Amino acid sequence: MSLQTLHLEHIPQPHAVHIFAFKDVSNASYLREQLLAGNSDFEYAFIDASALVSTAHALAAVHQAVHNLLVKQKLRTRNVHSEIVFCLSPNNNITESFRRFGISETTTSLVCVKVSSRENPISAEETEIRLQQAVKGLPAQFNDEFMAQTTDWAKVAKCYKTRPGSNGVVTEQLELEVLGKMVMRAVG
Amino acid sequence: MASPTAAPLPDTPKELIKQGAEALVYKTTYLLPTIPALLKLRPRKPYRHPALDLRLTKHRCLSEARLLVRARSLGIPVPAVYFVDEARGEIFMEWIEGSSVRDILDQLLASEGGEAAVDRIMVRMGEAVGKLHAADIVHGDLTTSNVMVRTSRRKGLLGGAGEQENVDVGQAEGELLLIDLGLGSVSTAEEDKAVDLYVLERAFLSTHPRAERLFGDVLEAYQRSYKGSKPVMRRLQDVRMRGRKRSMIG
Numbered sequence: 001m002s003l004q005t006l007h008l009e010h011i012p013q014p015h016a017v018h019i020f021a022f023k024d025v026s027n028a029s030y031l032r033e034q035l036l037a038g039n040s041d042f043e044y045a046f047i048d049a050s051a052l053v054s055t056a057h058a059l060a061a062v063h064q065a066v067h068n069l070l071v072k073q074k075l076r077t078r079n080v081h082s083e084i085v086f087c088l089s090p091n092n093n094i095t096e097s098f099r100r101f102g103i104s105e106t107t108t109s110l111v112c113v114k115v116s117s118r119e120n121p122i123s124a125e126e127t128e129i130r131l132q133q134a135v136k137g138l139p140a141q142f143n144d145e146f147m148a149q150t151t152d153w154a155k156v157a158k159c160y161k162t163r164p165g166s167n168g169v170v171t172e173q174l175e176l177e178v179l180g181k182m183v184m185r186a187v188g
Numbered sequence: 189m190a191s192p193t194a195a196p197l198p199d200t201p202k203e204l205i206k207q208g209a210e211a212l213v214y215k216t217t218y219l220l221p222t223i224p225a226l227l228k229l230r231p232r233k234p235y236r237h238p239a240l241d242l243r244l245t246k247h248r249c250l251s252e253a254r255l256l257v258r259a260r261s262l263g264i265p266v267p268a269v270y271f272v273d274e275a276r277g278e279i280f281m282e283w284i285e286g287s288s289v290r291d292i293l294d295q296l297l298a299s300e301g302g303e304a305a306v307d308r309i310m311v312r313m314g315e316a317v318g319k320l321h322a323a324d325i326v327h328g329d330l331t332t333s334n335v336m337v338r339t340s341r342r343k344g345l346l347g348g349a350g351e352q353e354n355v356d357v358g359q360a361e362g363e364l365l366l367i368d369l370g371l372g373s374v375s376t377a378e379e380d381k382a383v384d385l386y387v388l389e390r391a392f393l394s395t396h397p398r399a400e401r402l403f404g405d406v407l408e409a410y411q412r413s414y415k416g417s418k419p420v421m422r423r424l425q426d427v428r429m430r431g432r433k434r435s436m437i438g
Contacts, residue, residue, distance in 0.1 A: 009200045009217045055347035059219045063271065071273060144345050175345055176268040176282070180257045187253045187272045 002139040014118040025137035028107040045084035049109035050152035061087040090181040109150035230277030245277040286339040290332035314409025328371030331391035382423035
């Protein structure tokens with residue numbers, strides 16, 4: 001099974017995080033339309049994997065978003081799933097963050113995140129079935145290897161204003177730099 | 189702002205490792221149980237008015253986090269920041285495996301042939317402080333306890349559970365990091381930078397009486413790595429004459 005369920009540290013147990021990765025996605029524009037139409041059957045965080053450098057990068061955004069939901073009780077966007085995409089951004093422009101980190105018509109590699117909650121619990125199995133129905137693509141393992149394969153270095157350099165040309169290797173330094181930029185937005 | 193109805197977060201295990209006047213420092217984890225992290229928590233002060241308390245906590249938390257992120261992006265060796273919740277007074281940052289220069293100096297100076305290792309640490313310490321000041325960041329509490337030597341580092345990305353390995357580098361060769369920027373600020377004033385150096389000098393003299401000449405090595409490396417160090421060195425002379433606090437007469 002390529003779906004992973006994680007319980008992030010410092011996040012309550014009911015808020016399980018289901019993560020599913022796809023490659024060779026062919027119906028990205030359809031998925032995007034459903035998001036824009038606010039179709040609640042498609043309430044997932046669809047992240048374009050080309051903008052992600054590592055698994056910790058994605059998890060940090062999930063952590064920040066769930067934290068905003070539970071502790072600050074104030075989301076800047078519509079729901080916790082869109083907040084995840086927004087939390088990846090190094091600046092406060094919500095539209096831009098969706099365009100850069102969210103699903104677009106050209107997306108082929110996708111990381112999908114579903115956050116369960118006490119009010120709306122959803123099991124890993126249910127998420128997997130629904131996602132496999134919704135997304136046309138090949139399931140992939142959500143791990144650092146997959147991330148490295150799908151990372152678009154020019155895009156990461158542009159989004160986070162880091163130095164390009166890492167030769168396709170994610171270094172610890174780059175990962176921490178990107179995480180720092182995300183924190184920086186949150187702290188203002 | 190954290191309202192009283194905020195859902196309580198679960199108690200991920202955390203171990204108190206240090207307590208200061210303002211903050212408690214815990215060892216804990218971030219995101220995954222395999223990622224060690226340091227939590228610096230500024231608890232509520234019950235004697236302060238709640239509104240003021242929240243404001244002070246927020247302000248100090250944010251300014252420390254900003255300084256750390258800024259310093260790191262400029263290539264100054266400080267711990268990376270993982271996550272900040274200013275309303276609760278929490279900063280999660282990179283866990284550094286190692287010990288403070290203060291402890292290491294005592295060990296090295298007591299051991300045979302530790303002098304050469306100490307010299308190398310002094311040089312790198314001067315370089316780190318020089319870089320910090322070149323970026324117009326003033327530490328505010330620069331002591332040998334607030335400089336750490338990383339003796340073992342994780343290899344690989346944070347999320348990678350399998351390929352993590354620790355590389356032991358030994359006390360003399362480890363990376364030097366400046367920690368605790370809680371009293372730090374951004375300043376271009378020579379005075380502030382000179383006071384930083386003075387405080388460090390006093391820390392040396394009081395804890396390592398045999399290490400008096402070592403501070404000379406630190407200053408030498410400092411001057412080499414920081415172009416604008418001349419006026420600061422001149423000001424250091426004045427500060428030595430009068431002490432850390434500036435005279436308020438006149």
